[in-house]
Amino acid sequence: MKGQGFRVVCEQEGGVWVRFRTLTCRCGAEGRIKDTGKRLLASSPVADAFRRLGWTSVKPDRGVCPVCSAPKPKPAPAPKEIVMAVEPPRQPTTADRRRIRDALLDHYDEDGGFYRGEQSDRTLGETLNVPFAWVSSMRDAMGLGADKSEASQAYTAEVMAMKEELRRLQDEFLAAFAKRCDDLERRISAAERRGYRSAA
The missing domain is CATH 1.10.10 (Arc Repressor Mutant, subunit A)
Known part of the structure; x- marks a missing residue:
């Protein structure tokens, strides 16, 4: 029911009926103030009581609750970009x-x-x-x-000479190995042609 503009709600508390004046925010939150006088309080003292509780834009049919009235935190300012001056590379005098x-x-x-x-x-x-x-x-x-450098040239020449000597030794070794293998293969063939002969 309405009384002096603000909504009136009666509820029992400890077996006694108590009268409340209510106010609703657009977010759905409800504010209540006890009205214990014999007659309904006028709108002005009710509005003042809601304001003391943190409500704003208080009117008999609407208001803004303390949560919605709280100032919104300002977003932290974006950090400023520090532009570093790039020095040109040093040039020879x-x-x-x-x-x-x-x-x-x-x-x-x-x-x-x-x-x-x-x-x-x-x-x-x-x-x-x-x-x-x-x-x-x-x-x-x-x-x-x-x-x-001259030293690197000498080093390179020395290394190249050793590599050449190694290659020559490998060639000589492979040639001697191949010759020895050929000789052994001829001897094996000759022995196989003669065949096994037992002593009589």
């Missing part, structure tokens, strides 16, 4: 180029097409304290040979 060129002229055997001793683009770069890529680039620009 004129002085760097001159030092690299002079070192190449000192350490590279242009006729042989290799570094003297055990030098390489990397070791020359370490000595000059510059990236070895700069040394490689300058070597190519000067029209010099590959990044190989």
Whole structure:
């Protein structure tokens, strides 16, 4: 039933009838306030009582419950992207180029097409304290040979000589083995042709 605008509900509590004023939220939640006076409370004190309980937009026929009235948590802001400035790779200065060129002229055997001793683009770069890529680039620009050293050339030549000796020994061994096999096969054939003869 309606009374002063707010819905009135009567229920028994401990054998005594108690009057409640109710309010319903759009989510279905119901709020109740006891109205124990002899006469129904006016709408204004009932509305104030619901507001003290956390209800908002209170009107006799509707209201917003405390759960729906609670402020919604704001979504955390998306993290800002930090744009890192990419520095261009360091380039050789004129002085760097001159030092690299002079070192190449000192350490590279242009006729042989290799570094003297055990030098390489990397070791020359370490000595000059510059990236070895700069040394490689300058070597190519000067029209010099590959990044190989005299020591590596000697090592390669030594290894190739040993491989050649091994191949020759294998050929000699196989030839001697084949000759020995042929000789044994001839002797076996001759013995088989003679056949077994017992002593008389």
